[in-house]
Amino acid sequence: MAGIKDVAARARVSVATVSRVLNGHPAVRPGTRERVRAAIDELGYRPNGVARSLRTDHTSTLGLVVSDVLNPFFTALARAVEDEARAHGYSVVFGNADEQSALQDHHVRTLLERRIDGLLVSPTADSASLVTEVAGSGVPMVFVDRWIAGCPRVPVVRTDGRAAIAALVDHLHRLGHRRLAVITGPATTTTGNERAEAFLGALAAHGLPAPAHYREEGDFQAGSGRRATARFLDLPEPPEAIFATDNLMALGAMDEIRARGLRVPDDVALAAFDDIPWFLHTDPPVTAIAQPTEALGHGAVRALVDLIEGRPATSLTLTADLVPRRSCGE
Template sequence: MARIKDVAAQAGVSVATVSRVLNNNPSVTEETRNRVHEAMAALNYRPNAVARSLRTEATRTLGLIIGDILNPFFAELARAVEDEAREAGYTVIIGNADERPDQQDHYVRTLLEQRVDGLLICPTAEVTPLVEEVSRGERPLVFLDRTLSGVEVPSVRADGSTAIAELVAHLRALGHRRIAFVSGPSTLSTGRERTEAFLRAAAEHGLEVPEEYVRVGDFRAGSGQRITSELLDLAEPPQAIFLGDNLMALGALDEVRERGLDIPGDVALASFDDVPWFNHIHPRITAISQPTAELGRRAVRLILDELHGRATESVVLPATLVVRESCGETGTRKEDGS
């Protein structure tokens, strides 16, 4: 088995230089770095990560805790985090909180025991004592997608307010006046923000939103189907239903299909969170697209800045409206004055 001094001899550099390359020290020139990597490849050298971490107090690992691994948004987010971290020489350990505070805390403890260099957390609704403690500690911590009230931590998230306003304007232009919104939990920052943006946009367009038209789901398909059923059973059902995430939109689609209703003829559908399959069903689903991959990449860069003692600022990226056919085409729905 090749040793670090064998790599140094092969590359024609000192052992200290090889060590600096392994630890991504910026003082090493690109030409020297390439020679060392070529020598490592030629000798099939594999650095001992455990031994290095004991010497440097760094494991070159990051912990990522996501809300729900079955949600396509979080799957794409995790992939982007992993890709960006790998390019920087870090490995990512992923934990699925399943939207449960106790499960989240389990992974926080486990990852801290594994001595990860930093934590990226998509926080659940509750501010747990453990997360508060970590936020006050020395371990770098970044919130991703969501924030927690009263916890001062750098964050990376998307702002969908402008895109939601554009969606409401689009629906209004198509003649839809009775518009319902199925939000995520109000205990989550994303649930609150999307609800507030929808109600604000509706008011700006002179649309009255009855209390029964604003429902709270849990960002999962079951709640989307159940609430869509309740909305369609109202004495005056909505002409359009805006779902607060892609899984609830899937549940709404199931309910509409089971009833044999036409989209958008009988009811229009739109979703927050665009996913690839929205573009491959009929009709294609109008959706608000978050810059998911960029959120993941920026989160990794932010936590690496923390790790290297550089100044950090929270990042907010805009979401965008993607108009397709599920809400209708201009001029197809007549005003009914309701």
């Protein structure tokens, strides 16, 4: 492939001049600029970003490590991140950790070797990971959705679902449900903890019981939601309502409920954290807690870009909304 030297030769200028027109440097005579442009077109020259990055020490690339691409929440987030990043002149390299901390480390490592300018992470569990180490190392980084406690210098862009969860428990209580169960995320994720605690707190506020067997830990994937639901339904006194702390576990819960020939909400009510388009069309439509996913992605990128460009970056906490549908009853 043609290099800058070839362009220079063809345009009868030096490589320095070619570089200048490439980068929009003003001190180039219009005529010269035209000659260079022409040479570039004729040769089909494309600047070598690798060489440029080596020289300038930045790659115009952001890394985004999410825990599960198949989760519609994260794909929506990824899309929002990419849009905002592009608006700032960055591209995005994605890594899918599949909820495994080893895979997460793998991606962080390769992203770092690629010398991305900044890192967006929605950390999975295990805080003994590379992420903690990197957090201290000066690489611009921001947590999105989830975070790791004890990384004080890393901004967090997330949504606080506590009010919405309280509203959900209100809603369930008003519909007459008293035995409420929850499928939490891994105890090692912040979101998992926060959502579970908010739920338990809301139960207490209503004077509702919160026995240990009405709480199962899942891993944010459909299979675990299904298994947790099976254990609930096997109880001598199964819950009247189940709250899944993410959409995939809610999907698994529906699987199990349906497999047993039970009906939502008549036999058991269901609600989920994270709203997604499909919830409108399930049988019945699922009441969910909607995060402002786009704002989350945009805010995270803005914080990261601030950090990269040397401005102070701010954490950002958004709020979620309850979207009642039929899956909890009338």
